[in-house]
Amino acid sequence: MTFDHIIVGGGSAGAVLANRLSADPTRRVLLLEAGADTPPGQVPAAVLDAYPSIAYFNSAWHWHDLRVDYELQRGNRPFVPRRYEQARLMGGGSSINGMMAIRGNPSDYDEWAARGAAGWSFEEVLPYFNRAETDLDYGGPQHGKEGPFPIRRIREPEWPGFARAARKAMLAEGFAELEDHNAQFGDGLFPMAINNRPEGGRDGTRVSTAMAYLNERTRARANLEIWPGVMVERVTFEGRRATGVDIVRDGERRNIAARDVVLSCGAFHSPAMLMRSGIGPGRHLADMGIAVVADRAGVGQGLQDHPTCTLIGHVQRRWRMPTGMRRHIHMGLRYSSGHGDCPAGDMFLIANNRGGWHPLGHLLAGLVIVVNKPFSEGEVKLASPDPLAEPEIHFNQFSDVRDLDRLVDAVRLSYRLMMRPEVRDGVIGMFPSTFSEKARDLAVVSTNNWLQTKAAALLLDFPATRRWMMERQISPGIDIHTLINDPEALTGWVREKACGSWHASCTNRMGAADDHRAVVDPGCAVIGVEGLHVADASVMPCVPSANTNLPTIMVAEKAADAIMGL
Ligand SMILES: Cc1cc2nc3c(=O)[nH]c(=O)nc-3n(C[C@H](O)[C@H](O)[C@H](O)COP(=O)(O)OP(=O)(O)OC[C@H]3O[C@@H](n4cnc5c(N)ncnc54)[C@H](O)[C@@H]3O)c2cc1C
Secondary structure: OEEEEEEEOOOHHHHHHHHHHHOOOOOOEEEEOOOEOOOOOOOOHHHHOOOOHHHHOOHHHEOOOOEEEOOOOOOOOOOOOEEOOOEOEOOOHHHHOOOEOOOOOHHHHHHHHHOOOOOOOHHHHHHHHHHHEEEOOOOOOOOOEOOOEEEEEOOHHHOOHHHHHHHHHHHHOOOOEOOOOOOOOOOEEEEOEEOEEOOOOOOOEEOOHHHHHOOHHHHOOOOEEEEOOOEEEEEEEEOOEEEEEEEEEOOEEEEEEEEEEEEOOHHHHHHHHHHHOOEEOHHHHHHOOOOOOEEOOOOOEEEEOOOEEEEEEEEOHHHOOOOOOOOOEEEEEEEOOOOOOOOOOOEEEEEEOOOOOOHHHHOEEEEEEEEOOOOOOEEEEOOOOOOOOOOEEEOOOOOOHHHHHHHHHHHHHHHHHHHOHHHHOOEEEEEEEOOOHHHHHHOOOOHHHHHHHHHHHHHHHOHHHHHHHHHHHHOOOOOHHHHOOOHHHHHHHHHHHOEOOOOOEOOOOEOOOOOOOOOEOOOOEEOOOEOEEEOOHHHOOOOOOOOOHHHHHHHHHHHHHHHOOO
16 A cells, blocks of 8 residues: 555644645545544534633643643753643644634745745745635735635624723724734734634634545545544655655554655654654764664754743623623734844734633633744754654743843733723733643633632632632732832743743754755755655744744645645
8 A cells, every 4th residue: 555645644734735635636645643533524512612722721632741841951950841732633733722813924934035945935925825715804915715714803893891991902002903914014903813614603613724624525535545543653764765654553553655755743743753763863863772864953953932921810790701702812912022133023912801711711811922023942852762752842932032021021011001091990900820730720621620710710709808819829929010010020920930822833944955954945845865745833944923823724735735846
């Protein structure tokens, strides 16, 4: 059994590639995914739900053992493990993510081209953004109308009270208002584009790449096979030519042959797969006892994400999300920090109208604060050659101090916005927060968590116990009004607590064939071997100023053309 293309990973990118490559009936295509399938008519309700946090934290759809370390690698400092959800499910991240559909700034892609990704300037990637989407609101040369991926916006009159107040505060602070952030690239606040179909309830339903690209018509193609529940262990080689993959299916290990293997396992598992297969920094592979097929120093290097934290308000009843409303994020703000050499549009704020699925989350709303053009870089290394062992992931989150400084300043801006009269009247109390391990525990839907958070919500809403709840339970030892005026303490808090936005990327960077840090060439072919491509978030030369799902889909669309020689 020999395939023309084996795609490893049916995530945001892999589902796109399976569709586009199998559109040519002369190519036999096999899509392998470790997680469960989500075929038409059998998509779980929690995946379809316009409120995504239930899917974010459903461990049935995760790589359970994956842990990351955000802090700087120094000396023999031990690995400090924190959870970082990554999807193990058809559609990958697009099946569990927040559905924000953002392209980023033209300068992001012009930077890709300048870094050696010839053919990936904004002008050159725009046709692929357009090919992916059907924008239900806008048309013209900046948008697609026939793509599989529907994108729309929910307008201001339908927003809950907190988002409307945040908008007023941002306007009063002097920010402009944009209609369409995917086509207007200045600073300003905007209704958030989401990949969501306006059907199945007032807030519509999620559309993942599995739903959009692996619909019934595509699945009926005779030249496409989709095998869920298959763990791919490594790519196999004859000399420097990839010959197929070793897989485990139903407990049985076997090799499947292919003319071409495409890795779309995401920013952690694609570099790990390359290294397990003998492609990576030669010394590291030797330490792991892995025979070197190609010594590529860049594999696993350059890891990026968008550092984030949140300013949360305990809000008055009138600003809470109405019962029955599911969508919790409706608007965002892109702005320029003005810091030194940082480019325009480097920062991002999101008004989040619900702090969690549970009764306590219903009382909370806030501003999510994001460094959208970070400079820090981390790495992914193997912890063991065993395919079942997760790699060791170091973000080195604030290795570039510009990222820390801008996040601290953004907390100050957010505080100013929350203290403006437009917002302050509806806020009972305020505290800084991140996705702590405790918050992640409570984010799992369970009766026990509901009961715990119901009790907490009652105590927080009850005036006599409110202060005790805030000072002892919710934000012990941290008073935001004091913290904001203490630069050292604020910087310390941000450095210690900030986490990533689940936008891991850039660990198999695309670049010129003679760039020793590049892993794939601008056609997404792995440099130094034959018959092997990578197409997913890992090939981005630097993380764009955007949530990474839509950019990843664009990468897969363009990679498909390159692989097919179009
Ligand atoms: C909780 C969360 C919220 C997010 N919110 C947003 C958002 O609102 N907007 C946005 O734009 N982006 C968001 N993102 C980021 C975005 O979803 C990711 O950048 C994107 O999904 C990455 O796509 P990918 O194809 O590179 O990897 P993935 O989508 O992760 O796909 C990789 C696939 O490969 C499979 N795989 C891995 N290893 C193997 C193996 N050995 N064998 C077989 N299969 C394997 C995995 O199971 C997975 O399905 C979010 C991500 C998460 C996790």
